[in-house]
Amino acid sequence: MKVFTRSRELASVRGGSFVPTMGALHRGHAALIAAAKASGGPVVVSIFVNPTQFGPAEDFERYPRPIKKDLELCEVAGVDAVFTPSETVIYPPGFVTEVRVPGYSEVMCGATRPGHFNGVATVVARLLGLVRPARAYFGWKDAQQLIIIRRLAEDLALGVSIQAVETVREPDGLAVSSRNAYLSSSEREKAPALYQALRKGETAAREGARAAEIVARVRRHLRAAGLAAEYVELRRVRDLAPIPENKPPFRIVSPSEGEKGGVLLAAAVRIGETRLIDNVRLGG
Ligand code: AMP
Secondary structure (H helix, E strand, O other), X not given: OEEEOOHHHHHHHOOOEEEEXXXXXXXXXXXXXXXXXXXXXXXXXXXXXXXXXXXXXXXXXXXXXXXXXXXXXXXXXXXXXXXXXXXXXXXXXXXXXXXXXXXXXXXXXXXXXXXXXXXXXXHHHHHHHHHOOOEEEEEHHHHHHHHHHHHHHHHOOOOOEEEEEOXXXXXXXXXXXXXXXXXXXXXXXXXXXXXXXXXXXXXXXXXXXXXXXXXXXXXXXXXXXXOEEEXXXXXXXXXXXXXXXXXXXXXXXXXXXXOOOOEEEEEEEEEOOEEEEEEEEEOO
């Protein structure tokens, strides 16, 4: 396995599969790498904690950076090259361009994290330009991010196929995340209620409930579990358009529609100092 820090070293692995990450790798990242491996061709993983997608009060400084462990996971997973650029490789002197995906970026997580998705879109566009893969892999765990990146790859005709990988979960349903490490043991006990609440919403949708009722049911479950909801929303997977309150979302799309169809039921909660997100897809 090669470890590259400079962009010109990437020439030998162009045209393969790419998994961009912020490191602190776990089973979720491993699933992306496994999907990339399965497609054949060289697999490149990038590890870069992107400062521009963190707000001033967010956890950029304390974000975990266990680089040795990360490289071991990549090696075991059969990664061909790990790209660990410095900040000046990604943002060299004179860098001013910003990539924005308006409409998609200010809603849901973007409402409480202003500028976050502009930072994500810009760094991903830059990484795709440096790595120039045929395929790039993203997790459904961060569904809004995935949908934004699909949009930008298509709009900018980047010639990369954006591949989505299902959320990897702990046995109790909690989505695996680097930020789970921030939870105290009592917070960790509460955390699975986020996914459970979304599953209640999914059941309600299948029973024909309207959008407002589904959201209310999820909120009720979160409240009962002592989780503070930042948002609970139903949006179209294709373009994040909101589902009208009086519509039964499960009937808006037929279950046979592909994975780009369907409706996203997504939520963000706060547990103490930690913010967790999760989602389920209806009818996809
Ligand atoms: P991050 O390192 O948090 O920026 O995540 C890098 C990629 O891994 C993103 O595409 C995430 O959506 C994906 N990812 C993170 N956690 C999971 C998970 N539990 N299951 C699937 N994909 C994940």
